[in-house]
Amino acid sequence: MKTPTIADARRYAARQLRTLLHHLSTPSEDETPLLGESRRRWVRQLPYVVALILQAALIPTGIVSLGHFYGLVLPVSAALTVAQTTPLFLAITRPLAAWWISAATLVTTAAITARHHQVMGSWPWTAPMVISYVFLLLALALRERRPTLVAVWVATVLLTVLTTTLGLPRAGDGTTVLLIALSGAVLLLGWAIRDRAVARRLLSEQEQISEIERERRTLLEERARIARELHDVVAHHMSVIAVQAASAPYRIEGVPADAAEEFTTIADAARESLAEMRRLLGVLRSEESAAEKAPQPGVDRLAQLVETVGRAGVPAELTVDEGLAERVPQAVGLSVYRIVQEALANVVRHAPGARTWVSLAADGPELRLTVVNAPPPQHAESLEASVEGTGQGLVGMRERVRLVDGRLDTGPLPDGGFKVAAVLPLDLPLETPA
Structure with missing residues (x-):
């Protein structure tokens, strides 16, 4: 050494x-x-x-x-x-x-x-x-x-x-010794006070994290409960409707061709609703709201939606600017589809048989969506008396529009019809969720 x-x-x-x-x-x-x-x-x-x-x-x-x-x-x-x-x-x-x-x-x-x-x-x-x-x-x-x-x-x-x-x-003299002792004691005291403050801050941050985790766990439990309710109630009844509509032409003798086609349309609509219900249940049961893997409906599915409503007795016309479907972002396309879907459903419930016009047009960097229905025929009766409305249709529209930073205008028309008009952006920031 x-x-x-x-x-x-x-x-x-x-x-x-x-x-x-x-x-x-x-x-x-x-x-x-x-x-x-x-x-x-x-x-x-x-x-x-x-x-x-x-x-x-x-x-x-x-x-x-x-x-x-x-x-x-x-x-x-x-x-x-x-x-x-x-x-x-x-x-x-x-x-x-x-x-x-x-x-x-x-x-x-x-x-x-x-x-x-x-x-x-x-x-x-x-x-x-x-x-x-x-x-x-x-x-x-x-x-x-x-x-x-x-x-x-x-x-x-x-x-x-x-x-x-x-x-x-x-x-x-003793002043030097006093200064050394006091300086050491004061530095040690300040050191301890600061460490205690840091420990309390870390404890507070940990408590906040724990509170966020508890809220998140509560939210997930509530979403799981809602998913179970939707599965046990709505999905069950939609499955029954799909099965009964699909099997009606075979169970009932002498069903006219028009009625058989109507049963087929009902069965297809029920199956499509079940598919969307399954995607919704997957989202509710997932920890991340963006867990959907299936493609979401957009502007390209509007024609099918309008055709389905037409089979339900609501004559509807769709007008879309040429090449507009390719320009619409996915998030905006999904919002457009859901808004039109809810607007047409309201027409079916509140004004069955009323003529309806759906139009999509580009206005610079904005997309203008309009759904207008005429007054219902005098002999038509609102289905609201037999179908309980949730009252959340317009609220859902506003939430969809607000999600993409758009504007929504709804209200009755002087002739007795109803109008739904939305202005949505064609160019979304990167952070906007799809």
């Missing part, structure tokens, strides 16, 4: 000194004022109030102490005292820079007072200077990292030892 030499000791001391200087010259990246993260205004202003009170109390007493105990002239006493207390304001935002100013002032004060014969009190520093330095270290401990605090305390010890033992003609 190699025996350490003087050169090795010097290199080790040089490395430690470089480390010490690095920590003393690298402040924290957080430039938030001390207590600036508090929600209460009086707490945020508390450091400034404390610094102002300390300045008002320490400047006069510091000037008097330096003049009375050390015999310094007023300008020198005032300059040293102000240089020692003013960094208290700087410590609120930049405590490490304030410490450098304060430490330099302590060394300067000791060097000046050591060569004065009229020393009636403690040396090398007065009580106001010690108090100011201790409060500055408290602000430093609440803001800086642990290595920086250790480096500051080591530098304080070296500062006091070198000041009182090297090159100065006067021996120090």
Whole structure:
């Protein structure tokens, strides 16, 4: 094993000194004022109030102490005292820079007072200077990292030892020991307070995360319950309708051809509704709302939708600008399909037999959708009396339009008809969900 030499000791001391200087010259990246993260205004202003009170109390007493105990002239006493207390304001935002100013002032004060014969009190520093330095270290401990605090305390010890033992003609008294002890205690106290605040913040963040997870779990449970209800009730009845409509021509003898075709149309509509119901149940049972893998209906399916409504006794006409279907984004196309689907369903329920016009036209960067129905025939009776409406049709339309940042206008017409008009964007931002 190699025996350490003087050169090795010097290199080790040089490395430690470089480390010490690095920590003393690298402040924290957080430039938030001390207590600036508090929600209460009086707490945020508390450091400034404390610094102002300390300045008002320490400047006069510091000037008097330096003049009375050390015999310094007023300008020198005032300059040293102000240089020692003013960094208290700087410590609120930049405590490490304030410490450098304060430490330099302590060394300067000791060097000046050591060569004065009229020393009636403690040396090398007065009580106001010690108090100011201790409060500055408290602000430093609440803001800086642990290595920086250790480096500051080591530098304080070296500062006091070198000041009182090297090159100065006067021996120090208990003031130096007091400063070392107080600085260590204050840095340790600030360290503990800061760690406690960090722990409380992390605990609060964890509680918020847990609350979000609980809400998410509750939402998933509610969605699963809704999915079960839809499966047990709606899907069951739609399956019965599909089976009965498909088998009616074979179970009932002498069914006319028109009636058989009508049964086939009903069965196809029921099967299509079941397919959409299955996609909806898949979304509800999934943790992600975008879990659908099947292609969603769009503008290209409107013709089939209008034809289906026509078989239900509602004569409808569809007008789409040439080449418009290829320009419509998927999210907008799905919204268009659902809006038209709900509007035509309302016509079937509230105005059976009324003529209906569906039109899609491009107007610059916007897509204009209009669904207008004439008044129902006088002999037609609304199906609302026999079919319970959910009252959510128009609400669903508005939600679809708002999803793609569009506009919706609905309302009755003077002749007794009804109009649904939507303006949707043809160009969507990338973050718009499809």
